[in-house]
Amino acid sequence: MLGKTAGGLYWMFRFLERSENTARLVEAGFRIALTRSHDATSEWKSVVTTAGARAGYDEKYDGYSAGSVVDYLLRDPANPSSVISAAEKARTNARMVRTALTTEVWEAVNENWMTLKDALKRPVKETDLPAILGQIRRQSALVRGALHGTMLRNDIFDFAQMGIAVERADNTARIIDVKYFTLLPSASFVGSPLDNVQWETILRSVSAHRSFRWLNEDDMTSATIAEFLILDARFPRSLSFSSRLIEEKLEFLAKDYGQRRPCHDLIDAQREKLRKHTIASIFDEGLHQFITDFIRDNNAIGQQIERDYQFNG
Amino acid sequence: MEQDQNHFDEMLLGPDGVRAPYREYQKWFSNEDPSRLIKKSKEAEAFFRRTGITFNVYGQAAAQERLIPFDLIPRIISNREWTRLSKGIEQRVRAINAFLHDVYNRQEILRAGVIPVDLIARNEAFLPQMIGFTPPGNVYTHIVGTDIVRTGENDFFVLEDNARTPSGVSYMLENRETMLQMFPELFSQNKVQPVSNYPKNLRRSLAASAPANCAGKPTVAVLTPGIHNSAYFEHSFLADQMGAELVEGHDLRVVDGHIAMRTTQGYQVIDVLYRRVDDDYLDPLNFRRDSMLGVPGIMDVYRAGNITIANAPGTGIADDKAIYSYMPEIVEFYTGEKAILKNVQTWRCSEPDTLAYVLDNLSELVVKEVHGSGGYGMLVGPAASKKEIARFAAKLKRSPGNYIAQPTLSLSTVPIFVKKGLSPRHVDLRPFVLVSPTGMNITPGGLTRVALKEGSLVVNSSQGGGTKDTWVLED
Numbered sequence: 001m002l003g004k005t006a007g008g009l010y011w012m013f014r015f016l017e018r019s020e021n022t023a024r025l026v027e028a029g030f031r032i033a034l035t036r037s038h039d040a041t042s043e044w045k046s047v048v049t050t051a052g053a054r055a056g057y058d059e060k061y062d063g064y065s066a067g068s069v070v071d072y073l074l075r076d077p078a079n080p081s082s083v084i085s086a087a088e089k090a091r092t093n094a095r096m097v098r099t100a101l102t103t104e105v106w107e108a109v110n111e112n113w114m115t116l117k118d119a120l121k122r123p124v125k126e127t128d129l130p131a132i133l134g135q136i137r138r139q140s141a142l143v144r145g146a147l148h149g150t151m152l153r154n155d156i157f158d159f160a161q162m163g164i165a166v167e168r169a170d171n172t173a174r175i176i177d178v179k180y181f182t183l184l185p186s187a188s189f190v191g192s193p194l195d196n197v198q199w200e201t202i203l204r205s206v207s208a209h210r211s212f213r214w215l216n217e218d219d220m221t222s223a224t225i226a227e228f229l230i231l232d233a234r235f236p237r238s239l240s241f242s243s244r245l246i247e248e249k250l251e252f253l254a255k256d257y258g259q260r261r262p263c264h265d266l267i268d269a270q271r272e273k274l275r276k277h278t279i280a281s282i283f284d285e286g287l288h289q290f291i292t293d294f295i296r297d298n299n300a301i302g303q304q305i306e307r308d309y310q311f312n313g
Numbered sequence: 314m315e316q317d318q319n320h321f322d323e324m325l326l327g328p329d330g331v332r333a334p335y336r337e338y339q340k341w342f343s344n345e346d347p348s349r350l351i352k353k354s355k356e357a358e359a360f361f362r363r364t365g366i367t368f369n370v371y372g373q374a375a376a377q378e379r380l381i382p383f384d385l386i387p388r389i390i391s392n393r394e395w396t397r398l399s400k401g402i403e404q405r406v407r408a409i410n411a412f413l414h415d416v417y418n419r420q421e422i423l424r425a426g427v428i429p430v431d432l433i434a435r436n437e438a439f440l441p442q443m444i445g446f447t448p449p450g451n452v453y454t455h456i457v458g459t460d461i462v463r464t465g466e467n468d469f470f471v472l473e474d475n476a477r478t479p480s481g482v483s484y485m486l487e488n489r490e491t492m493l494q495m496f497p498e499l500f501s502q503n504k505v506q507p508v509s510n511y512p513k514n515l516r517r518s519l520a521a522s523a524p525a526n527c528a529g530k531p532t533v534a535v536l537t538p539g540i541h542n543s544a545y546f547e548h549s550f551l552a553d554q555m556g557a558e559l560v561e562g563h564d565l566r567v568v569d570g571h572i573a574m575r576t577t578q579g580y581q582v583i584d585v586l587y588r589r590v591d592d593d594y595l596d597p598l599n600f601r602r603d604s605m606l607g608v609p610g611i612m613d614v615y616r617a618g619n620i621t622i623a624n625a626p627g628t629g630i631a632d633d634k635a636i637y638s639y640m641p642e643i644v645e646f647y648t649g650e651k652a653i654l655k656n657v658q659t660w661r662c663s664e665p666d667t668l669a670y671v672l673d674n675l676s677e678l679v680v681k682e683v684h685g686s687g688g689y690g691m692l693v694g695p696a697a698s699k700k701e702i703a704r705f706a707a708k709l710k711r712s713p714g715n716y717i718a719q720p721t722l723s724l725s726t727v728p729i730f731v732k733k734g735l736s737p738r739h740v741d742l743r744p745f746v747l748v749s750p751t752g753m754n755i756t757p758g759g760l761t762r763v764a765l766k767e768g769s770l771v772v773n774s775s776q777g778g779g780t781k782d783t784w785v786l787e788d
Contacts, residue, residue, distance in 0.1 A: 003575045004564050095365070095540050098549040099559045103364070110365050155577065257578050309577040313563065 005097045006159045007311030012093035013163030016140055019086035021171040022051055023136040026073050028204035030129060033066055036197050044069045050178045053081055075120035083136055087116045100156045104146040112139040155256055158249040166302045169242035170295060175205050176229055177291045199225055206237045227279035239294060240274050247271050261308035266301045321465045321725040322737050334389040334786055337503050350730060353495050357383050366487050366546055381484060382779035384729040388740060388761040395785045398469060399755045401654035402459050404644060406746050409476055409631045411647035413453040416630060417443045427646050428639045438684060440592060440627035442599055446616055448625045449524045450750030455623035457746040463725040470655045476631040477624060478589055481760040482745050483547040486511060488782040504787035506757035512554030514747055514754050521749035522621050523584045531584035533557040534574060538590050538606045548589050567610040572620045585621040592626045634683040634717045635661055657722060663714040671718040675702050678718040693770055695721050724770055729763060739764045741772050758783035
């Protein structure tokens, strides 16, 4: 496979994952704003921060209102991480790697872009927001379905999956990072239930409010939530799950190509770190430091993959 | 309509006469509910958008990707008509390859005085880098898209030879796929020769043209200028259908005297490059230095016999419209036979007497740039305003050698589907020819382009033309 093609696949799926994650953040923010109106401004602010869009947003707007945040994150072409920008970049990459995709995957990505371009042509009215967010989620589910249902399990699939996993790990880690203070077990907090709204926002931003409840019933403490998001290998958006996915795909590549590369050592180190930690030891060492390190290492893994497989020559 | 009686319509002869190839189709059509056809027509457009069959129009930022309109009435050619056409095309393509080898080697045609030396020596499309070199298998034009127009029952003319990098074959294939999906019943009622083997044949033909020193199965790649090129869809489509890599200049470099592509596992040698990049941009060391689309040093690898470039650099000389005017002589010179297909009468504006004639008759002529293509920069006299003609006359006087003129042909028409039913529109035909050292292969049919504007003679997609599925019957 061409290095450029591997890069195109990797980035195509990073952008698709990003557009879906951004929509999910907006969805969580919207929910909080509706149920707890006095928290709305700070909630929207943390949504923008989590989306990694603070610099661009602050340059354009003065405050954090639902209207401007939703507009900036969903449909502003000047925001490189907005849903529409990400969907467009995913499609541009897909056009570039068209020969590596099945017709079904290509059509799903193309349709995703066409549908969103149409849905986000005009500013989104509050009444339409839930429907549009649902549409974004459905469209990306179609792409994922086509990917899983029609693609050969070869290196093409590996690079696509690594794009998803690296982006997803980054996204979940950033959500924890922005909210880490609410997860910190301060003196008065230890063992006591978290503020309902706080945990719900976090869980909703990763679409985990229901699965968390199934697994933990009423045990909504900072420790159980942090453990779930970081270490639970069953939850498909946890740091553990995402990094396991990267590890697995890199193992496939090593076998397929008959060679290990420097990125293999990096992912091994990352996996080892997650394996030896418990949530207690993470809190002991400092949650913030742990997450900051994770984000840095995850980025380094992504960059090493790009170099090792010659995405850019 | 008086105007219409001057055109040969390929489907309808008179008020109720239908030409033989269209008989079955006409029966089917007259039983169809027009509202169903309108619905089908919309479905086809949605299908094209979803599959991304688009082209980019230069100079139109707002409409970055556009669809080529598809008309659902097929253009139908009888087997007898096709047999004659394909013989004529084969003869012509054979002659063009012989001509190219000759002008880059012994130049016998110049010595024999059949065409003037100046026409070659002073031609930008003539590449000195090709002199004294024979491409692998002595094939210059691996892929040809001969443009053919018709004016009557037995009157076919070659309008252009397109020996450089003809495009449109992906539309030929997708149009057929679309028709098969929309109207499967038509294909059980009519015996239509298939076109779907084209990608397989293209791959075979390219592989058969690999350099002599290529051991094992040749690696074939398609070189594209990138996703912003107007024909990018076709480049990726063909690479995909052939199972070949789609590469850009920056994926390639010279490694140990070969061209190699950067893969996830290091550099891998390419044996045959189907390039969709113009000569000028192919090699910044040998041609345009500012080109970012090519591969530095590829011409040296080529001349060393380590890669096949399809089509060969320098084939553009055969597309020159002044050379075109000598094509009947060229065919006769190399094949010893009279040309089966006619040439359109062509006035070379470089000749002073001819220029005077052309200037006097601009309102009745079609004037084209000798190196032009895509319908850009041409004048269609009968359709032009006085102002446009005056402006064109000034350009023509400034550089007469840059232009040729042809009579305005009364192109045949085939009906398109409109709200009211059928309405005649002018068409041309681009059959696709594959050439390899082992032989020639012409896909039955080709791409029919249709001028969608009533009365218009310009069929180019960049100028608002559409396409039709083209059937060659088996009968």
